[in-house]
Amino acid sequence: MLRPRSKEAVIDMVRFCDREGIPVTVRGQGHTCFYPAANGGVLIDMSSLRTLHEIGPGFAHVDAGCTWEQVLDATLAASPPQVPPVINGFSRLSIGGTLSAGGISGMAYFCGCQVEHVLELEVVTGDGRLVRCSEHSERRLFEAVLAGQGQCGIILNARVALKPAKSRTREYTFMYPSLAALLEAMNALLDEAEHARSPRLDLIWGSAARTPAGWGFALLANAHYEPGHEPDRTGLFRAITPPAPPLEFDGTFREYIRQLDEKILAIPTGGGRYPMWLDMFVPSERLVEYAGGILDRTQDDDVGQGGLVLLFPLETRTSTRPLMRLPASKRVYLFDYCRNTDPISAAKAEELLTRNNALYQEGVAAGATAYLIGAVRMTPADYQVHYGPVWQRFAADKREFDPRLTLGRGTPIFSHMLRDETARGEPR
Ligand SMILES: Cc1cc2nc3c(=O)[nH]c(=O)nc-3n(C[C@H](O)[C@H](O)[C@H](O)COP(=O)(O)OP(=O)(O)OC[C@H]3O[C@@H](n4cnc5c(N)ncnc54)[C@H](O)[C@@H]3O)c2cc1C
Missing domain, CATH: 3.30.465.10 (Uridine Diphospho-n-acetylenolpyruvylglucosamine Reductase; domain 3)
Structure with a gap:
């Protein structure tokens, strides 16, 4: 090392x-x-x-x-x-x-x-x-x-x-009874920002947490501000009719980020092993069907108490980098299925990986793309589908900038090139 x-x-x-x-x-x-x-x-x-x-x-x-x-x-x-x-x-x-x-x-x-x-x-x-x-x-x-x-x-x-930077941020947390209701509210806020071509909210995301009573859904949205110019809650959320008044967090931006880090660190991730999380960008119009289906089938050993599901919205018009592969849809949500896997044996890790692979294939069939940080065992053929129209270009770049395949062999995106070299009698 x-x-x-x-x-x-x-x-x-x-x-x-x-x-x-x-x-x-x-x-x-x-x-x-x-x-x-x-x-x-x-x-x-x-x-x-x-x-x-x-x-x-x-x-x-x-x-x-x-x-x-x-x-x-x-x-x-x-x-x-x-x-x-x-x-x-x-x-x-x-x-x-x-x-x-x-x-x-x-x-x-x-x-x-x-x-x-x-x-x-x-x-x-x-x-x-x-x-x-x-x-x-x-x-x-x-x-x-x-x-x-x-x-x-x-x-x-x-x-x-x-x-x-603005010195303070206020986060509003609205609870929703279902994924469909949460998504409708998030989409209303996002539509309003798109229509105005300027966002009034600095941050929007959703979450689902598993409780003994079933899934609880939350919409979280922040506005940054300077003291003396406190956010106007009614104006910020006029596009939605929340079921109840929100919980509020108010603090400096640094305090906000720190408490967020602590929440993420509280998710058990399997005693030092890599977390068995599934991460898929899902078209907004397929989210309830795909993510809702997964939540309905979730068992205790998938996402137990303390496990969390995050939903990060993204307008695809913002994406210009060719290798950031997103579904062909105006708006997508990153569905971040943070399994609570603590403690975990090697056999259990393998089992969860198999489950993730099935959910990944189900997602691809629903028009989703993987965010390539998740615990999914992808094959070179999967990567070819993933990169789609930029696959040839990415392969050409690999040959141009890393012709002897020195970098990143553990990720099998280009392992076919390695096999081709070996077949030609040029093993590296
Ligand atoms: C607790 C937790 C929270 C997370 N939260 C988020 C989140 O909010 N948003 C998000 O987008 N992702 C998140 N991720 C996912 C993800 O792991 C990271 O986005 C990404 O992997 C960066 O993490 P890292 O710095 O540890 O990089 P690593 O995991 O170490 O590396 C990521 C990849 O980049 C390569 N790499 C690393 N450094 C370089 C470099 N200098 N040059 C070229 N290649 C490099 C590595 O080989 C690897 O393929 C989270 C993961 C965990 C476990």
Whole structure:
């Protein structure tokens, strides 16, 4: 394992491994639910590369091993205070890891996932080239790396966008009796924002929690504000008729993020094993049928007490990165089925993985796409379906930037290329 102290150490290691035919796996904070194994090669733990290089007006230049929590602390302390447009539902994830996956939370619904808010990346490709890339320069690599699962290059550092911060946030939690009622309310708020072309709510998400009395559904929505300009609740929620007045949280944005992290950390994840979560982007119009069906069939050993289901809305017009594969629908919801799997044996993990695979196939048949962080064992054929119209382009990028398949072999997106090489007598 390499714990690099500088970007040069990463570059040297990639060049060495590429020359010697040694596979390289990269880790941010290791939260990918089905973590790709290093296959006997070198694991580069990027968490040791965590310098905040610069915070300026509208941007932060940070190492890939920094967490969003670390970035947020620094940008809020800057003068004037700023924030990234999207902080994950759990802020202790790395910049490099989330930009390789997508990066979503309830803040993304109107402005897009974290991959949409990247100004520039510095990347070492699989064949050891050091490249700065952006929408305006080396765009092909830029787009092969964002949501690219670490297949074409390792992100060394990133220049990410910031926006002005407001000092406080108020979150309103409305309870709903059914998934259909929750979805109707969320869609009404989202429709209103789309119609006005400007969101009045800074964050919208949904959740379902299992209680002895059955599933309880909640709509959570925040408005950021400055003291003296408190949010007008009636105006904010005029598009919906909630069944009861909301619960309210009021605090600084930092306090809000901290309590959210603590809630996520409270979900048992199997005693240190990767969590057996299922993550699917589902077309809004199929959500009740697909997610509702799964909730109806949920058993105690799927999502027990303490388990949680999250729903993050996203307008697909916000998505411009080719490798971020979303369903062909105007609006999608990330259905995040956070199984409560504690404690868990290897046999149980295998059983839950089999269940996830069946739910994944059911989702694909319903027009959903996987968010590639979940515990699903996908085959190269599944990946080909997943990437659809950009599959050929992604494969060409892999050949261009990582021709000897040095990076990310544990994720079997391009394992057919490895087999082809072996068949030609060129095993690496
Ligand atoms: C408790 C928990 C909460 C989560 N909350 C959210 C959430 O709110 N929103 C969300 O979008 N996801 C969430 N996830 C899912 C997910 O794990 C992360 O989005 C993503 O994997 C980043 O986590 P990480 O920093 O630990 O990266 P890792 O899991 O370590 O890496 C993710 C992938 O990126 C690759 N990679 C890592 N660093 C680099 C790099 N520098 N360059 C190139 N490739 C790299 C890895 O090889 C791997 O394929 C959550 C997961 C857990 C377990």
